[in-house]
Amino acid sequence: MAVILQVSHLVKSFGSLTAVNDVSFEIHQGSCFGLLGPNGAGKTTTIELMEGIKTPDAGSILYQGEPLGRQFRNEAGIMFQTTALQEFVTVREMLVLFSRFYPSTTDIEELVARYALGEFLHQDTRQLSGGQKQRLLLAIALINKPKILFLDEPTTGLDPQSRRNLWEQVRQVKDAGATILLTTHYMEEAYELCDEIAIMDHGRMIAHDAPDALLAKHFDDVVIQLDEKDLPRDLGEAQFMATYREGNAHILTSDVNKTIEGLLSRDIPLDRLRIRARDLEDLFLELTGKELRA
C-alpha cells in the first residue's frame, strides 16, 4: 500500500510544554489509522499539525510526497473535535457554502440522503441536536470527496445509537477508498474501525501496530473475573494475585485450567465467573497507567 501521509520527527511546544515530542509514522492509502491516548497526550495537537491548522516547530509532514499545500486542502476532509458553525444559517446553506470552496464536490442531495439531513435541512444550525450536528459536520467534511479524512474524537458525547451510526458511516467512507485518520477516547471504536493504532502519552508515541498484533505482542494471558463476594479480597490477593476493581476480582492467567482447578479446590463458587481476552483498554492501562476516559 502506498504511503499517503508521512510524518517525521514532529515537534510542537506551547511555552514550556512539549505537546508533541519527536513523533514519526506513516499512513497508508485506504487504511484507517487510530491515534489513541489519555487527555493531554498530544493527540489533537498531532492531528491539527497534520491537518495544517498548526505549524510544527520541527519535523515534516508530507502528503503524497509533497509538503501540505493547495492540493492537500482540496483533497482533505476535516472534522474537528468541536466546531462552531456560522449562526443564522440553515443546514442546507451551510452545505452550499462549503461546496463552493472546492473545485470538485459531492452532490448535496446525495449527502442529504446519505446522512439523513432531510428532516432538519432548513433549520438554523444552532437548533441541531448533538447527533444531528455530528452528521452535518461529517457531511461537510466529505463534501469535497476527500482522499484523506481526519476525524478528531467524532463520537465524543454521542449516545450509543448515534455512535454506532457514525461508525457505520465511517466504514462506508473507508470502503469507498478514502484514508482515515481518527483520534478517539473509545477503545471499542478504535478496535471496530482501525487497521492500525498508535498510542500516545506525554507527546510521545509509545506503541504502534495493528490492534490484534499489539494485543498479541503485549499479552499472552486472559482475565478471569469473579465477584468480590465469591472470592474475598485477602484470599484472592494472597493466592491468585487478583486485583480488585468496582466490586470485582480480576485474575490474570495464561493457564486457565490450572487457575480454575485452584479455585475449585478452595470451594470458590464459579456461577458468576467470566473469562475474557485482554483488550485495548487493558493495553492502554498497562502502557499509560491511566484511565482512558477523564
Add this chain to the structure above:
Amino acid sequence: MWNRIYALFVARNTEFFRDRSSLAWSVLLPVLMIFVFAYAFTEENPQKFKVGIVASTNPAEATQNFTSTRFIQFIEFEEVEPNLEKVERHQIDLIFDTRRFGYWINRTSPNGYIVEKLLIAAFSGASQQLQQNMVEGDEIRYLDWVMPGVLAMNIMWGALFGIGYVIVRYRKFGVLKRLRATPVTSLEFLTAQVMSRLWLMVVVNVVIFIGLDMVFDFRMHGSYLDLFIVFILGCICLICCGLVVAARISSEEVANGLLNLLSWPMMFLSGIWFSLEGAHPWMQKFALILPLTHVTEAAREIMIDGAGLVQIADHLLVLSLTSVVLLVIGAWVFRWE
C-alpha cells in the same frame, strides 16, 4: 477564488439580515437620534429673536433704545464679516454694527424682517442714517448640520463592531479554524468580509437617509454622488480599522474594550454633535487624526455648502491613505487562530 469570496459574502449577508436584533439596532439607533434632535430643537422657544451686536464704546441713544428691547437675545460680536454666515443660515436674525449703523439681514428670514422693523422704529427721529445690507441663504437647522454626523457615526459602529467583533467571535468559536481547513485563503476571507460589510452598510444607510430625508427634507446643496463617495470611503476606512483590531485577538472582551476605546473618542471628538471651532487647539489637532472627523466634515461641506469633490479632496486623500495603511497592517497581522 471569486467563487469562494462570493460564497462567504452571501453567507455573511444572510447571517446579518437574519440576526434581527442587531439589524434593528443598526437601523433604529440613527433614526431615533434624528427624531430626538428634531423634537428637541422644535421645542426651543421659536419666538426668541437673536441679534448680533458689534458694540461701540459710546453707543448712540437710539442704539440703546434698540438694545433694550425685551425678548431679543443680543449676542456681542467683534466683527461683522466672520459672522455673516450665521445670518445666511438663519442662526442669527440680524447683525447690527453700532459703529457704522449698518445692519445685515437675510432676505428670506421672517424673523429678520420683524427685527428690522424694530430697529428702524428705534431709529425714527434719530440723526443717524441706518444702512441696510442683504445677505442670502436658506435656513440651516441643527438637524441639517447633525445629520451627516449621525450617519457617519452609524457607519462607524457598523464598521468597527460588524468587522472587529464578528471576526473575533468567529475566531473564538472556531468558525475561522474550520474555514482554515478549507482551500479558503485569508485574503479571500477578509475580502469577503469587507465587501459584505460595505454592501450591508450601504443598503442600511441609504435606506435610513432616504427615509429621514422624506420626513425632514435635509438641506442638500451638493451632489448625492459626491456624498455617496464620501460615505463609501468612510466605510472602507472604518472597516479597515476594524480589521486591524480583529487581526489577532481571540477574546471578545478585549476586542470589545479596544473597539470602545476607538469609537468613543470618535463619538465626542470628531465634531459629530458640536462644532470644534471653539475647542482647544490640541483637541482640534487630535480630531484630524480621527477618520470620522473627515467623513463628517466632508459630508457637511457637500450637504450644507454645496462643495464638490475638489473642495473636499484633502478629506478624501486622508481617508484613502488611512484605509490603505490600515488594510496592509490588518492583512499582514491577521492570524486564523
